[in-house]
Amino acid sequence: MSERTHRAAVIGLGMIGGADQVSGDALGQRVENMDGTHAVAYQNHPRVQLIAGASRDEGRRTRFEARTGAKTYADWREMIASEDIDIVSVATYTPFHAEITIACAEQDIPVVFCEKPAATRLVDAERMLAVCEQKKTLLVFNHQRRFDLNHRKLQSLIQEGGLGDLTSASLQWPSGRLGNVGTHAIDALLMLTGRRIQSVSATLDLAGRPDCRGSDFRDPGGWGVLRMAGDVMVTVSASDYANFPARTEINGSKGRAIFGAKAVTLEFWDGHSEHWPAAQDGISGADRAVSEMVDWLGKETPFPYDAEEAVHTLETIVAFHASHYKHAQWVDVPLVGADRDLEVLSG
Numbered sequence: 001m002s003e004r005t006h007r008a009a010v011i012g013l014g015m016i017g018g019a020d021q022v023s024g025d026a027l028g029q030r031v032e033n034m035d036g037t038h039a040v041a042y043q044n045h046p047r048v049q050l051i052a053g054a055s056r057d058e059g060r061r062t063r064f065e066a067r068t069g070a071k072t073y074a075d076w077r078e079m080i081a082s083e084d085i086d087i088v089s090v091a092t093y094t095p096f097h098a099e100i101t102i103a104c105a106e107q108d109i110p111v112v113f114c115e116k117p118a119a120t121r122l123v124d125a126e127r128m129l130a131v132c133e134q135k136k137t138l139l140v141f142n143h144q145r146r147f148d149l150n151h152r153k154l155q156s157l158i159q160e161g162g163l164g165d166l167t168s169a170s171l172q173w174p175s176g177r178l179g180n181v182g183t184h185a186i187d188a189l190l191m192l193t194g195r196r197i198q199s200v201s202a203t204l205d206l207a208g209r210p211d212c213r214g215s216d217f218r219d220p221g222g223w224g225v226l227r228m229a230g231d232v233m234v235t236v237s238a239s240d241y242a243n244f245p246a247r248t249e250i251n252g253s254k255g256r257a258i259f260g261a262k263a264v265t266l267e268f269w270d271g272h273s274e275h276w277p278a279a280q281d282g283i284s285g286a287d288r289a290v291s292e293m294v295d296w297l298g299k300e301t302p303f304p305y306d307a308e309e310a311v312h313t314l315e316t317i318v319a320f321h322a323s324h325y326k327h328a329q330w331v332d333v334p335l336v337g338a339d340r341d342l343e344v345l346s347g
Contacts, residue, residue, distance in 0.1 A: 017091025036286025144285030163252030176221020179346030213347030
């Protein structure tokens with residue numbers, strides 16, 4: 001087992017990247033209510049040293065330095081050229097993910113920990129995968145449910161036939177935002193079922209709810225049906241102004257699993273049930289992701305999450321848009337032709 005200390009840096013020092021509450025206030029969110037942040041997860045790990053951060057915002061840089069003692073840069077390009085980095089977080093707005101991730105891989109940084117969604121365009125996400133594979137850089141997307149113990153336990157139960165043959169599923173979440181919010185629900189569905197999405201029929205919600213990240217972004221919600229491998233049908237309800245709680249339901253021939261964020265309820269058709277409460281161990285999804293990156297760097301364990309699945313999630317979200325423009329016509333995945341060029345302006 002390698003005990004080497006790994007050097008980490010963060011690009012984008014806002015709420016999720018730098019644990020910056022001033023940025024959180026602008027979005028109406030509390031940092032302590034999140035499933036970890038990049039900066040704090042690095043600080044929490046005994047074999048990681050947080051050495052640097054980059055942001056165009058002087059206030060964020062000043063606050064980050066005060067919280068962490070790390071050096072900061074106004075230009076992320078200068079940072080990755082100047083510092084010896086083992087793990088770099090890309091916690092910027094989505095339109096910058098591809099450029100920064102590719103540059104970090106080309107700089108031979110071993111691990112890139114990128115925020116979700118992968119990119120705003122499918123071609124950019126595919127380039128991220130290709131360059132990271134070529135440079136042997138581990139690319140990790142921060143879909144936190146991938147690192148939640150209850151989700152992993154449920155994944156194993158489903159794979160072992162605990163729900164029987166899968167028959168259908170449903171996804172719902174409030175506030176729309178297929179790109180920024182729906183990416184979690186869709187990616188978790190891929191993780192738990194182990195199945196690919198084969199086609200999408202959908203309608204976007206064009207109510208025009210302003211994006212919390214500003215007027216440069218437009219990330220509507222919507223309604224739809226997904227066809228997964230094995231003809232497992234999935235309904236999606238995620239309008240811009242929904243009032244219901246987030247909920248996923250996966251149905252099988254033996255029973256169903258129902259969950260919101262981290263707690264899971266199992267209801268079996270023979271009448272018995274189980275409830276798995278959310279873990280109270282104080283370990284966040286970001287903490288667990290960083291621990292598994294460190295293990296990968298030390299070649300102690302393979303990394304459990306293939307970044308290609310995050311790109312498949314993005315392709316599904318793009319397919320929502322493609323189907324909408326065709327009056328909810330079924331659109332096959334993988335996408336072809338002009339559908340591949342659609343951009344989802346997630347913040």
